[in-house]
Amino acid sequence: EDQVTQSPEALRLQEGESSSLNCSYTVSGLRGLFWYRQDPGKGPEFLFTLYSAGEEKEKERLKATLTKKESFLHITAPKPEDSATYLCAVRNNAGNMLTFGGGTRLMVKP
Amino acid sequence: NAGVTQTPKFQVLKTGQSMTLQCAQDMNHNSMYWYRQDPGMGLRLIYYSASEGTTDKGEVPNGYNVSRLNKREFSLRLESAAPSQTSVYFCASSDQQGYEQYFGPGTRLTVT
Numbered sequence: 001e002d003q004v005t006q007s008p009e010a011l012r013l014q015e016g017e018s019s020s021l022n023c024s025y026t027v028s029g030l031r032g033l034f035w036y037r038q039d040p041g042k043g044p045e046f047l048f049t050l051y052s053a054g055e056e057k058e059k060e061r062l063k064a065t066l067t068k069k070e071s072f073l074h075i076t077a078p079k080p081e082d083s084a085t086y087l088c089a090v091r092n093n094a095g096n097m098l099t100f101g102g103g104t105r106l107m108v109k110p
Numbered sequence: 111n112a113g114v115t116q117t118p119k120f121q122v123l124k125t126g127q128s129m130t131l132q133c134a135q136d137m138n139h140n141s142m143y144w145y146r147q148d149p150g151m152g153l154r155l156i157y158y159s160a161s162e163g164t165t166d167k168g169e170v171p172n173g174y175n176v177s178r179l180n181k182r183e184f185s186l187r188l189e190s191a192a193p194s195q196t197s198v199y200f201c202a203s204s205d206q207q208g209y210e211q212y213f214g215p216g217t218r219l220t221v222t
Contacts, residue, residue, distance in 0.1 A: 034210055043114075043200050043213035044153070087153070091209075097143075097168060098211065100153040 002027045002092050004101035012107045013078055021073040021086055021104045029093030033071050035064050036087040038103070044087055078108045112136055114214035116201050122220045123191045131186040131217050133201030141204045142184035143168075143211060144176060146197040153200070159184055191221045 005024045013019055025033065032051055036044035048057040050066040057064045061082060063074045073086055085105045089098040117132045135142065143158040145168075155168030159178040173195060175187045184203075188195060198218050202211040 032209070036213075041216075043202075043215050046210050046212060049210050089153075097155050097158060102150070102152045 002090055002099040004088055004090055004099050006086075006088055006101035006104050008104060009102065010105045010107070012109065013075075015079055015108055015110050016077050018074070018076045018078070020075070021106070023071040023073070023088030023101055024069060025071070025088075025090045025101075026069075027090045027092045027099070030090060031093050032091040033066055034089045034091070034098065035071070035073055036089070038085045038087055047086075075106070078106075080108050080110050082106065083108045114201055114203055114212055116199075116214040116217050118217060119215065120218050122222065123188075124222055125192060127191050128187070128189050129191065129219075130188075131199055131201075131219075132183070133185065133214060134183045135201075135203040135212075136182065137203060137205075137212065138181070139203035139205050139212075140181070141206060141209075142178065143202040143204075144174075144184070144186045145200045145202065146170065146195075147200060147216075148197050156186065156199075191219075193221045195219065196221045 003026045007022045035047040038044045048064040053068045055066050061076050065072050085103045087103045089100040114135045140161045144156040145153045147153050154170050157176040159165045162181045177185045198216050200216050201214040204211045
């Protein structure tokens with residue numbers, strides 16, 4: 001059974017204070033690791049897909065990296081508008097569905 | 111391009127009542143999905159449709175039925191609502207099964 005664990009559950013940062021969110025996974029043949037951002041009262045918004053260890057993707061202040069056991073979402077010099085819940089999900093080699101982690105709630109104070 | 115749309119946005123039901131949640135996408139995607147999101151449980155897949163004319167159970171299908179009406183539309187039906195079905199329901203679609211999914215705004219359902 002695929003499993004995804006995200007840590008920490010919640011993270012408070014000051015504006016400009018860089019940090020990283022962790023997504024640990026066990027999956028039978030990784031066929032994609034996905035990062036989403038979810039704002040309160042809204043649906044998840046797709047950010048990145050990573051397929052193989054060593055791969056990195058960047059978008060504005062966010063950079064996602066992947067190893068064989070975990071993924072990190074690095075946030076550089078965050079702003080208050082980066083406050084949201086960040087979700088991680090994996091797709092296995094059966095390809096039928098995504099398994100989501102519980103998310104990390106990020107709060108960036110001005 | 112509206113993406114994925116869901117109706118209604120909010121709904122309150124009494125135990126035993128039935129209702130259908132509607133979902134439509136205008137991205138010409140083949141695959142569509144229904145999830146529920148509960149505090150501490152994350153997003154869990156209820157049913158999915160890999161392509162028009164097919165549906166399959168996900169992780170938590172009990173108490174739900176689905177219909178893939180056409181390529182654009184995928185509905186979720188609660189035949190006899192229970193308080194345990196109080197949740198936020200999200201519809202999603204993807205170009206291919208398992209690839210990045212795009213989510214709708216959600217339906218907040220309360221069953222009393």
